[in-house]
Amino acid sequence: xxxxxxxxxxxPQVSALGLGCMGMSALYGExxxxxxxxxxxxxxxxxxxxLDTGDFYGMxxxxxxxxxxxxxAPAAAREQxxxxxxxxxxxxxxxxxxGYDGRPAAVKNFAAYSLQRLGTDHIDIYRIARLDPDVPxxxxxxxxxxxxxxxxxxxxxxxxxxxxxxxxxxxxxxxSDLQIEYSLISRSIEDTIxxxxxxxxxxxTAYGVLSRGLISGHFTRDRELGPGDFRAxxxxxxxxxxxxxxxxxxxxxxxxxxxxxxxxxxxxxxVLSRGADIVPLVGARRRDRLAEALGALDVTLDAADxxxxxEAVPAGAAAGPRYPENQMAxxxxxx
Ligand SMILES: NC(=O)c1ccc[n+]([C@@H]2O[C@H](COP(=O)([O-])OP(=O)(O)OC[C@H]3O[C@@H](n4cnc5c(N)ncnc54)[C@H](OP(=O)(O)O)[C@@H]3O)[C@@H](O)[C@H]2O)c1
Numbered sequence: 001x002x003x004x005x006x007x008x009x010x011x012p013q014v015s016a017l018g019l020g021c022m023g024m025s026a027l028y029g030e031x032x033x034x035x036x037x038x039x040x041x042x043x044x045x046x047x048x049x050x051l052d053t054g055d056f057y058g059m060x061x062x063x064x065x066x067x068x069x070x071x072x073a074p075a076a077a078r079e080q081x082x083x084x085x086x087x088x089x090x091x092x093x094x095x096x097x098x099g100y101d102g103r104p105a106a107v108k109n110f111a112a113y114s115l116q117r118l119g120t121d122h123i124d125i126y127r128i129a130r131l132d133p134d135v136p137x138x139x140x141x142x143x144x145x146x147x148x149x150x151x152x153x154x155x156x157x158x159x160x161x162x163x164x165x166x167x168x169x170x171x172x173x174x175x176s177d178l179q180i181e182y183s184l185i186s187r188s189i190e191d192t193i194x195x196x197x198x199x200x201x202x203x204x205t206a207y208g209v210l211s212r213g214l215i216s217g218h219f220t221r222d223r224e225l226g227p228g229d230f231r232a233x234x235x236x237x238x239x240x241x242x243x244x245x246x247x248x249x250x251x252x253x254x255x256x257x258x259x260x261x262x263x264x265x266x267x268x269x270x271v272l273s274r275g276a277d278i279v280p281l282v283g284a285r286r287r288d289r290l291a292e293a294l295g296a297l298d299v300t301l302d303a304a305d306x307x308x309x310x311e312a313v314p315a316g317a318a319a320g321p322r323y324p325e326n327q328m329a330x331x332x333x334x335x
Contacts, residue, residue, distance in 0.1 A: 009201030011176025018050030025058030102132030127157035217263025235320030
């Protein structure tokens with residue numbers, strides 16, 4: 001993979017697809033450590049340079065996994081890899097999420113621990129996972145800017161925040177990218193968030209481009225989901241909503257077959273087609289899934305293809321919101 005994109009007007013150059021490592025440690029049921037590391041190695045070998053994680057994914061597990069994968073990767077691949085780390089989520093020993101902490105002292109504390117776990121001397125892009133409603137974004141971003149000044153962080157990112165917060169953050173320091181859900185069935189960024197990002201030169205790292213597997217073409221109506229699986233609580237994966245959403249996938253499958261591509265490749269290629277300032281993060285945790293995702297880079301969608309895709313899955317076609325109600329409440333981006 002040689003395709004490169006630049007994150008915003010001030011961010012780094014990265015591979016056109018990033019690897020989201022969350023599912024290797026949390027939220028999508030069991031994962032295999034050996035296969036996870038092999039997947040990160042295969043991604044680096046294929047030219048993926050952007051590895052996305054969060055300190056709360058498996059409460060440190062994901063950063064330690066990335067540490068091991070980078071330590072055991074060839075030096076050239078390791079040197080090209082960029083880490084994108086989210087912080088701020090507060091958890092209990094049992095794993096419950098209890099809020100967010102964006103106070104400057106907390107930001108620096110989170111960063112100190114992440115650097116240890118990652119085994120690196122800097123984090124390439126650092127961002128709070130959700131806005132802390134009790135701390136002005138200026139203070140949180142200001143603290144990351146001090147980490148940049150000290151050489152511990154290279155770039156400042158944002159996650160799931162709306163236009164007003166993006167403007168306030170960008171007034172404090174250069175912002176490389178906003179990480180936010182964007183897919184054929186999650187298009188709410190298009191009206192106001194994406195235009196503001198473009199106006200301010202803030203790139204997008206898009207997550208959930210397969211809607212957590214729902215529009216990958218591999219998800220089936222009868223799939224069993226374990227208790228720790230996010231999808232067991234996600235409204236889009238329940239009952240009638242799931243039936244409706246998988247009907248959309250069937251419509252997409254017809255287009256995929258005509259293109260000689262898979263459903264997942266069409267869904268990823270569609271996000272890639274939305275602008276050179278958008279970098280999809282694919283959540284592959286196995287080498288076969290990664291290979292499929294990389295194949296999206298070879299899929300070219302012309303105007304007729306895009307029209308057919310939009311007809312099969314019009315904006316707003318999904319049944320159910322993208323998060324359960326209690327988690328929607330944390331999304332500054334949905335206000
Ligand atoms: N900022 C935020 O708020 C936020 C929130 C969520 C995620 N993220 C980041 O974004 C990354 C991507 O998100 P995501 O994992 O939800 O995205 P995703 O790519 O929409 O979903 C990943 C899931 O799709 C399934 N899948 C099926 N075919 C696939 C293929 N060819 N390639 C990849 N996955 C395939 C996999 O399930 P199976 O393994 O069961 O096949 C995988 O668990 C995360 O890893 C995380 O780093 C950020």
